[in-house]
Amino acid sequence: MRSRAEIERPPQGPPQPRPGVRLVPLGYRQAPPWTDDLARRIAHVLGGAVAIEAAPLGLESALDVHRGQYNALTLLERLIALPGSERLLGIVAGDLFIPMLTHVFGQAQLNGRGAILSTYRLDNAVYGLAPDDTLFAARLAKEAIHELGHAFGLVHCHDPDCVMHSSMYVEEIDLKREELCSDCRRRLPGAAL
Amino acid sequence: MPSPQPRILIVDDEAAVRDSLRRWFELEGYAIEVAESGAAALRRLQQESFDVALVDLKMPGMDGVTLQHRMQEVTPDTAVIIVTAFGTIQSAVEVLKHGAFDYLTKPVDPDELSRMVRRALELRELRVQNARLRQAVDHRGGLVIVGETAAMRALNAQVEEAAHADVPVLICGESGTGKHLVATALHAASARRYFSFVPVHCGAAGGELGDDELLGHEGGAQPQPQLRRMGKLQLAEGGTLFLDEVGQLGRRTQSALLEILRSGTFTPLGGTRPRPADFRLIAASSVPLDALVEQARFSADLYYRLAVLTLTCPPLRERRSDIPLLARHLLQRLAAQASAPFTDFSPGALERLVAHDWPGNVRELANAIERALVVGRPPLVAAEDLPLAPTSAPSHASAPPATAAGELSLAAVEQRHITQVLERCQGDRSQAATLLGITTEALEQRLATRAPPAARG
Numbered sequence: 001m002r003s004r005a006e007i008e009r010p011p012q013g014p015p016q017p018r019p020g021v022r023l024v025p026l027g028y029r030q031a032p033p034w035t036d037d038l039a040r041r042i043a044h045v046l047g048g049a050v051a052i053e054a055a056p057l058g059l060e061s062a063l064d065v066h067r068g069q070y071n072a073l074t075l076l077e078r079l080i081a082l083p084g085s086e087r088l089l090g091i092v093a094g095d096l097f098i099p100m101l102t103h104v105f106g107q108a109q110l111n112g113r114g115a116i117l118s119t120y121r122l123d124n125a126v127y128g129l130a131p132d133d134t135l136f137a138a139r140l141a142k143e144a145i146h147e148l149g150h151a152f153g154l155v156h157c158h159d160p161d162c163v164m165h166s167s168m169y170v171e172e173i174d175l176k177r178e179e180l181c182s183d184c185r186r187r188l189p190g191a192a193l
Numbered sequence: 194m195p196s197p198q199p200r201i202l203i204v205d206d207e208a209a210v211r212d213s214l215r216r217w218f219e220l221e222g223y224a225i226e227v228a229e230s231g232a233a234a235l236r237r238l239q240q241e242s243f244d245v246a247l248v249d250l251k252m253p254g255m256d257g258v259t260l261q262h263r264m265q266e267v268t269p270d271t272a273v274i275i276v277t278a279f280g281t282i283q284s285a286v287e288v289l290k291h292g293a294f295d296y297l298t299k300p301v302d303p304d305e306l307s308r309m310v311r312r313a314l315e316l317r318e319l320r321v322q323n324a325r326l327r328q329a330v331d332h333r334g335g336l337v338i339v340g341e342t343a344a345m346r347a348l349n350a351q352v353e354e355a356a357h358a359d360v361p362v363l364i365c366g367e368s369g370t371g372k373h374l375v376a377t378a379l380h381a382a383s384a385r386r387y388f389s390f391v392p393v394h395c396g397a398a399g400g401e402l403g404d405d406e407l408l409g410h411e412g413g414a415q416p417q418p419q420l421r422r423m424g425k426l427q428l429a430e431g432g433t434l435f436l437d438e439v440g441q442l443g444r445r446t447q448s449a450l451l452e453i454l455r456s457g458t459f460t461p462l463g464g465t466r467p468r469p470a471d472f473r474l475i476a477a478s479s480v481p482l483d484a485l486v487e488q489a490r491f492s493a494d495l496y497y498r499l500a501v502l503t504l505t506c507p508p509l510r511e512r513r514s515d516i517p518l519l520a521r522h523l524l525q526r527l528a529a530q531a532s533a534p535f536t537d538f539s540p541g542a543l544e545r546l547v548a549h550d551w552p553g554n555v556r557e558l559a560n561a562i563e564r565a566l567v568v569g570r571p572p573l574v575a576a577e578d579l580p581l582a583p584t585s586a587p588s589h590a591s592a593p594p595a596t597a598a599g600e601l602s603l604a605a606v607e608q609r610h611i612t613q614v615l616e617r618c619q620g621d622r623s624q625a626a627t628l629l630g631i632t633t634e635a636l637e638q639r640l641a642t643r644a645p646p647a648a649r650g
Contacts, residue, residue, distance in 0.1 A: 020484070044548035073209065073212065073213055073216070097201075097214075098217065099207065099209040099210045099213045099298065099300075100213055100214055100217075100299055100300060100301055100304050100306075101209050101213070101217065101300055101301055101302070101306065102300045102301065103303070104217075104303060107216065108216075108220065109216070110216070110219045110220060150220055154223050155219070155220055155221065155222035156220055156222060159447065166220075166221065166307065168303055168304035168307065169304070176521045
């Protein structure tokens with residue numbers, strides 16, 4: 001099978017300025033404690049401006065009461081309807097699913113307006129382990145960069161160290177690094193990093 | 194060469210499922226198409242091919258199992274993964290029995306889905322590679338029986354036909370005419386080509402093959418009880434056993450072989466259970482086997498079992514017009530082997546090659562060219578590089594002597610000459626007439642009055 005990094009991409013025109021990023025915490029009564037650190041880590045890897053701004057999007061309509069999970073696609077549709085031109089990353093505390101799959105860490109529009117991410121399965125407590133804030137922050141940053149990478153047009157990468165490598169379990173998130181491999185950096189639209 | 198972007202078809206009547214799977218797989222870098230029903234999927238499959246199809250089991254109209262059956266006919270290479278919310282062992286067994294790659298129950302663990310699709314793509318890639326490799330060894334594995342004369346065209350056609358018959362074949366022809374090559378080509382074009390081709394030279398060891406050599410022996414048999422030895426018949430299992438110079442086979446081995454062919458089984462030494470004799474038998478002889486039968490030197494029963502189909506390799510002197518083509522073919526091969534930068538023959542060398550009688554046939558021709566590559570100067574093989582007398586009389590012992598009075602008549606000589614020139618011109622009468630120095634009409638007249646060729650015994 002052809003490796004993912006070898007997949008041909010459409011020819012790029014002259015570099016365009018990369019749109020900024022807006023983090024949108026969803027369903028939180030007050031700003032979560034990790035937002036500033038997350039914004040800094042995203043800016044460090046992807047470059048450009050990263051803003052934090054909540055939005056009054058109710059989560060109820062996306063809740064599947066039988067599954068006890070939120071439909072990631074429903075949330076994503078509502079998120080990208082927000083005005084503006086920046087890339088949006090909605091972050092929820094509840095577990096996410098998409099029809100067919102038992103769960104997802106997040107879901108993105110490939111080369112689109114935004115992405116949605118859940119912190120639920122990034123927390124050690126879900127697995128009956130002792131809380132670890134440092135590990136949680138690192139997992140959150142990697143998955144946030146990963147989903148935004150999709151929104152910037154990057155597909156999954158074969159390099160296990162690259163943050164765009166597909167992760168099915170938190171242990172796999174822990175194994176990859178909080179940065180893009182050289183191939184993915186090159187494919188990222190906008191200014192050279 | 195990298196393979197193209199993997200293509201996946203998602204067939205589900207629920208828009209949300211189609212949309213979510215499309216988005217999921219797009220992130221993996223796959224090319225995704227969706228269809229909302231079995232009928233729509235079949236229309237899509239008529240336009241393009243897919244590596245993997247994810248098919249919902251329960252759909253209005255055509256259900257997933259029916260669609261899978263139809264896909265097996267239209268696009269058997271596509272790996273079908275059936276997905277359903279109503280998983281039962283019965284439905285799983287049914288779809289797998291009908292050739293589905295695998296079966297998933299909704300909701301699917303994302304890891305399981307990704308792994309399954311990857312496995313399906315890997316299997317598909319292996320199948321494609323396998324097909325490529327088979328193509329490479331197909332059609333005689335690239336073996337070429339060179340010749341454009343009528344006799345060689347007929348031989349090539351006979352090889353094509355005989356290859357698929359899976360019956361014993363007897364190949365006759367003088368020494369060096371390419372009987373071994375024909376046997377190899379028969380094997381390579383047959384359904385047995387993926388198994389072994391086992392040649393046995395029957396003249397070795399006084400014509401008698403030891404039982405252990407022919408039949409092999411199981412562990413515990415004498416003379417070395419600790420060793421198990423594969424005999425020729427076991428080596429040829431599923432493939433082809435080629436008995437070269439079968440006329441030299443001793444009487445005892447003839448009897449053993451006849452018994453194996455009669456019973457269709459053989460028992461290795463030290464073995465207790467007979468094994469099926471699952472091989473195709475091809476035999477070759479440079480002496481007429483029927484004559485040996487008449488002289489009681491060869492078993493008549495064995496002869497009739499071997500000669501179910503008989504092919505004859507003509508001597509080189511009877512297909513002179515093939516000599517330039519064959520010589521160039523050999524030159525190309527031998528020069529490449531020897532890393533010698535020879536590209537062709539000089540006109541004088543070609544003339545000498547065509548004039549020679551080649552009692553040793555193609556083997557002698559190959560040897561002459563091989564020698565020329567050593568003594569000659571590239572890029573052309575010159576006439577003086579060839580170890581041949583400028584003119585040579587027929588010298589082959591088994592060549593039919595032209596002693597019959599009729600064959601020495603002027604008319605017979607003329608007819609033979611016309612036949613040779615026609616062969617050289619590949620049947621082109623106009624060109625042959627030019628070479629003969631007569632008009633086409635005159636040639637037609639001579640051909641119309643020619644006597645039928647004398648039968649050869």
